[in-house]
Amino acid sequence: MKLSTKSRYASRALIELGLKYGEGPVKLKDISAIQDISLKYLEQVMFPLRIGGYVKTLKGSQGGYILARHPNSITLLEIVECVEGPIAPVDCVDRPGFCGRSEQCVTRDAWIGLKNVIRSELGNTTLDELVAKQRQIDG
Amino acid sequence: MKLSTKSRYASRALIELGLKYGEGPVKLKDISAIQDISLKYLEQVMFPLRIGGYVKTLKGSQGGYILARHPNSITLLEIVECVEGPIAPVDCVDRPGFCGRSEQCVTRDAWIGLKNVIRSELGNTTLDELVAKQRQIDG
DNA sequence: CCTATATTCTACTAAATATATAGGATATCT
DNA sequence: AGATATCCTATATATTTAGTAGAATATAGG
Numbered sequence A, B: 001m002k003l004s005t006k007s008r009y010a011s012r013a014l015i016e017l018g019l020k021y022g023e024g025p026v027k028l029k030d031i032s033a034i035q036d037i038s039l040k041y042l043e044q045v046m047f048p049l050r051i052g053g054y055v056k057t058l059k060g061s062q063g064g065y066i067l068a069r070h071p072n073s074i075t076l077l078e079i080v081e082c083v084e085g086p087i088a089p090v091d092c093v094d095r096p097g098f099c100g101r102s103e104q105c106v107t108r109d110a111w112i113g114l115k116n117v118i119r120s121e122l123g124n125t126t127l128d129e130l131v132a133k134q135r136q137i138d139g
Numbered sequence C: 001c002c003t004a005t006a007t008t009c010t011a012c013t014a015a016a017t018a019t020a021t022a023g024g025a026t027a028t029c030t
Numbered sequence D: 001a002g003a004t005a006t007c008c009t010a011t012a013t014a015t016t017t018a019g020t021a022g023a024a025t026a027t028a029g030g
Helices: A005-019 A028-035 A039-051 A076-084 A106-123 A127-138 B005-019 B028-035 B039-051 B076-084 B106-123 B127-138
Strands: A055-058 A064-067 B055-058 B064-067
Touching: A005 A028, A005 A039, A005 A064, A005 A076, A005 A127, A005 B106, A028 A039, A028 A064, A039 A055, A039 A076, A076 A106, A076 A127, A106 B005, A106 B106, A106 B127, A127 B106, B005 B028, B005 B039, B005 B064, B005 B076, B005 B127, B028 B039, B028 B064, B039 B055, B039 B076, B076 B106, B076 B127
Parallel strands: none
Antiparallel strands: A055 A064, B055 B064
């Protein structure tokens, strides 16, 4: 039941973008330094977020990343599922055919319930809120 | 965000024990056959459940496993945490020192919230309920 | 146009984790 | 005594995770 570093890094990177929302592009190099994340790895983490339409990029000098959507419309759930794939504590949750006994399996129902509360919790946390809290901490 | 097979196998094995609760020991060989789980692997999965006091064993001929506690006092959370260790979506949740920025990290608060809903959901599901549902399905 | 800069794309790698398999030791019932 | 079932330790394989590396592409500014 662990999130990978991709989810953690993506969340922290998008918070940095949220802090600078409306102020032009932010370089990964800066995020990498501030958040202490390998630049090269961060590049890979950001890739699906661009494909998913959460960030836009500007190449070349003075380029960087900006949020493609308002922070209040982006949830943690979207970030996590974008970089990590659909959340399902067990494979049979999304693919009943994964296990031949899915039809008669009572644990599967429990795993489905678990998936739902996880998605609900993450879906109710917006980037906006996280950025606001971060501003409070930074003072 | 995946549970390992240990959690899945342990849950299904304990349901089998719950179905036979009060009827004497159940052999892993039988559970292995019914649930289609490798016997040798199942032995390893059951080990922490014995140490944790969830099952008792009887060695030798006519031996096997029995629940050490009433099914209504065992939750999915206990089973999962027993075989898989404490549930925490991110290491810093239980060990703030894991990451130097824990004190100023807003995502950590989110991961703590996530941990809480996961534990709450699993903690509210008892083995009793699962066994009852299974009996309904089996007819 | 040229250069520095930043992203983009592809490939590769080391380490950790998950998922078992194997074999013998130990205990117990008949 | 023999069959049976758990107990314990070691080993193996596959997958995933978490990164590294390097060249290609695009852009701003001089």
